[in-house]
């Protein structure tokens with residue numbers, strides 16, 4: 583990838599908690615004005631990376647440069663130029679939405695207007711509500727408003743949409759894409775594949791504190807997954823019949839999703855795979871009447887790289 587000016591440069595970053603290597607030698611660059619994603623399952627080291635990058639943790643090794651500043655050497659200058667949303671922010675429960683956004687705005691020299699950021703995260707109706715009366719999703723959106731109000735050039739969002747309903751998630755995606763439109767660099771962590779795929783220009787996949795793959799969502803998919811996925815609802819195949827399906831050699835790999843009772847055939851030859859599958863199923867009188875063909879997603883990439891799903 584051709585890099586423009588990097589806003590963030592991290593080299594061989596390490597952060598240990600006793601024997602736990604939460605971040606174990608990761609390096610990456612984030613180009614100014616892009617959305618960069620760190621994707622990984624719970625416990626992979628995402629929050630520790632963010633907290634170390636913004637100076638809340640002292641690192642055990644490596645280099646960090648954000649807008650040319652080191653979070654340990656220039657903490658105050660750095661804080662004035664970035665916005666941060668952490669996973670479980672402790673907010674003053676008796677302040678109203680507007681009061682806390684104004685309070686945060688007062689920490690910065692060139693903040694956005696409180697009303698504007700409150701509107702952008704869709705909390706207009708709650709502007710005079712005390713924080714203790716907000717729902718979980720509303721607190722989440724408030725935390726993002728607080729990260730935005732300082733008008734920082736780099737914004738860190740740690741799992742911004744975890745726990746939100748689909749509509750609220752999509753609304754926040756628009757807020758994040760809008761930040762990029764305005765030239766803000768966004769660093770976000772997520773364990774949602776669809777979110778990374780939809781939002782990020784570039785992303786790293788992290789597991790056990792190490793980067794296991796990186797690229798644009800499309801590059802990752804092309805690199806790891808040129809195949810198509812033929813997915814269908816299990817018509818009630820017995821174990822022997824599933825084994826027989828494998829022996830037929832009509833796909834590169836077969837994955838059985840026990841919980842959802844779905845079978846996925848990964849293939850380069852869709853037509854051959856589907857024809858043979860249909861013949862086989864009809865031949866044993868278990869016809870398939872619910873089938874889709876789709877491109878591989880990052881969920882498939884993660885499964886292939888780590889041997890397990892991203893969901894626990």
Ligand SMILES: Nc1ncnc2c1ncn2[C@@H]1O[C@H](COP(=O)(O)OP(=O)(O)OP(=O)(O)O)[C@@H](O)[C@H]1O
Pocket residue numbers: 599602603604622623624625626627628629630631
């Ligand atoms: N303050 C701490 N003390 C000890 N261990 C910690 C501390 N913070 C994180 N860890 C450990 O470091 C590892 C990485 O945790 P981290 O919270 O960074 O992961 P994550 O990818 O953000 O996951 P999640 O989505 O669950 O927050 C985990 O094994 C975690 O238990």
